[in-house]
Amino acid sequence: xKIAIVKLSALGDIVHxxxxxxxxxxxxxxxxxxxxxxxxxxxxLENNPHIDQVQQINLKSAKESNSFxxxxxxxxxxxxxxxxxxxxxxxxxxxxxxxxxxxxxxxxLGFDKDSSRESLAAVFYDQKYKIDxxxxxxxx
Numbered sequence: 001x002k003i004a005i006v007k008l009s010a011l012g013d014i015v016h017x018x019x020x021x022x023x024x025x026x027x028x029x030x031x032x033x034x035x036x037x038x039x040x041x042x043x044x045l046e047n048n049p050h051i052d053q054v055q056q057i058n059l060k061s062a063k064e065s066n067s068f069x070x071x072x073x074x075x076x077x078x079x080x081x082x083x084x085x086x087x088x089x090x091x092x093x094x095x096x097x098x099x100x101x102x103x104x105x106x107x108x109l110g111f112d113k114d115s116s117r118e119s120l121a122a123v124f125y126d127q128k129y130k131i132d133x134x135x136x137x138x139x140x
Contacts, residue, residue, distance in 0.1 A: 001031045002083070006100045007090040008057060009038045014045070017090050021050035036078070036099055055081065059095055078102045089125065092116030097124035 003024060007017045014037065024031060032052045035045050039056040046054055057074055079102055089100035089110035100108050101124040110116070110125035115132065122128050 001028050001085045003028075003031050003033045004055075004084045004087040004100075004103050004105065005033060005035045005090060006087065006096050006103070007035070007037065008059065008093075008096050008099065009041060009091075011041060011044065013091070014041055018045070018048060018050075020090070021048065025050050034081075034084070036103070057099060059099075075099065075102045079104060089121070092118065092121050094118045094121050097121035100124060 005017075005020070007014055021033060024033060033050060034053040034055050035048075035051050036055045036057055037045060038060055039058045040060070042054050042056045045051055055078075057078070059071060059074055075098065078099060082104070084103055084105040085107070087100045087103045087105040087108045089096050089108070092111040092115065097110060097118075097120075100110060108124065108126045110121060110128060112128035112130045113119035113122040115128075115130050116122060
């Protein structure tokens with residue numbers, strides 16, 4: 001099973017979210033897991049034994065330069081990486097939901113509209129999960 005995790009930014013949240021990898025590997029020991037992250041956070045994930053590839057995205061520079069074309073270039077780059085069986089958006093923001101949706105996959109998972117900071121993100125998922133937004137980040 002080929003799985004993509006989308007958690008683009010927020011250093012502490014990325015670190016806390018890495019715990020999910022051991023549960024995925026326990027359930028699917030032969031799974032291949034790629035993690036999609038903003039370029040500046042790539043180093044945090046690079047030597048994790050549960051991650052096969054860290055896919056860096058540079059959306060922040062597109063935002064800072066106000067370049068819509070650079071933003072779409074980054075998203076189009078994702079489409080060329082191949083198909084995944086499952087994509088999990090662990091962030092629940094519109095930008096992470098867009099990235100998750102752009103990754104070719106059979107299923108895209110994410111938080112429902114009441115469980116994420118940006119409720120519009122839920123529109124981009126095939127399957128949605130309700131988890132109280134106030135819940136501890138590790139539990140989420």
